[in-house]
Amino acid sequence: MELRTLGYFVAVADAGSVSAAAAVVHVTQPAISRQLRQLETELGLELFTRGPGRLSLTAAGQQFLPHARDVLHRADEARAAARTYAAGRLERLTIAAPTTTLTDVIAPFLATLTDDDPMPTVFESDPREAYPALRHGADLAIVTEAPRSTLAARALASLPVWAYVRDDHPWHGRDAVALHELVDETVLALTPSFRPRQILDTALARLGVPLDRVVDCSNPQVAQALAAAGRGVAVVTDDARFGLWPVQIVGRDGPLRIDLFAAWEPEHHAAETLAALAARLGEFCVERYGPDVAPAGHVGQMGREY
Structure with a gap:
């Protein structure tokens, strides 16, 4: 027919x-x-x-x-x-992002889009699922470790891992605490599958300091809610909630930070458009959180910035 x-x-x-x-x-x-x-x-x-x-x-x-x-x-x-x-254009844009990034970075960024930008769809993705997502329909994946070399990528931001405390906590008003000071606290941390917890555990191992009181939380907002209830210190990368005070954690190698990257397939028909959107997203992170979160490096092959 x-x-x-x-x-x-x-x-x-x-x-x-x-x-x-x-x-x-x-x-x-x-x-x-x-x-x-x-x-x-x-x-x-x-x-x-x-x-x-x-x-x-x-x-x-x-x-x-x-x-x-x-x-x-x-x-x-x-x-x-x-x-x-x-023509290399996108009418629709599908983004895969971790929960925290989706809430605190991607959603606010989407609010800045114009009529000339593609219609976005965003879904929550475990970092381990980001690369399969690119193979099954996602245009852009937000990940927390340097993407594999076969992908086009751009570093977006290097965000602090915060210790959140109530206004009656001794750390309230401080800018930073040493990692070893967490030993005396009940730490409300994400489960080991989350990147912020992995960063915390790695820093503790390098320092040779174990934590005796750790409460695993499956959600960063729950960790902050428990901190607001006086149950401990929440160690997450989220924006502050519940009136908590953010304190940077400084380990042996400096402040604990989580890196954000945007990754996409280099053969994508709209690879140049995705690269431009990733650049705008990186600029948005700096505008939102300040120049200290800007990643060091330069734009290289396939838009990679490290």
Whole structure:
């Protein structure tokens, strides 16, 4: 079944005669009549009743007409999409991001988009699922470790790992605490599958200092809520909530920080558009959190910045 033939069928149905349809589609009447006969033979249906000078849709033809219109409409959409892809444009943008990044970075960034930007879709993604997400429909993945070299990537920000305390805690008002000071606290930390916890554990191992009182939390907002309830010190990378005070944690090698990267497939049809969006996202992080979060490095091959 050819799209052209379906177009002739719809044209005749709308015009009411082969001669009128021929004038619309600029094809001879015999050619249209022949195509309609072939379509009826292929479908095993009589689509028209033929009278003097005019064709009328049969009951089967009336039921088939919406399907034919739908196929032609979808074909037009596919052609338009192909033109968009060929031009390197994006009409829709799918972003995979970890929970904290989605809430505190991606969502506020989306609020800055303009009418000229693609329509975004964002879904929560475990960092381990980011790369499969790129292979299964995501255009951009936000990850917390340097992406593999086969991907195009850009460093976005280097954000602090905070110790959040209440206003009645001795650390309230301080800018920073030494990592070993956590030993005397009940630490409300994310589970080991989360990158902030991994950074904390690695820093503790380098210092040779174990924590005796750690409460695992499956959600960073829960950790802050427990800190606000006086149950301990929340160690997360989220923005402050519940009136808590953020204190930077300084380990043996300096302040604990989590790096954010944007990654995408270098063969993506809109790779240049994705690179531009990643650059804007990095600029947004600096505007939101200050120049201290700007990643050191330069833009290199495939837009990689380290």
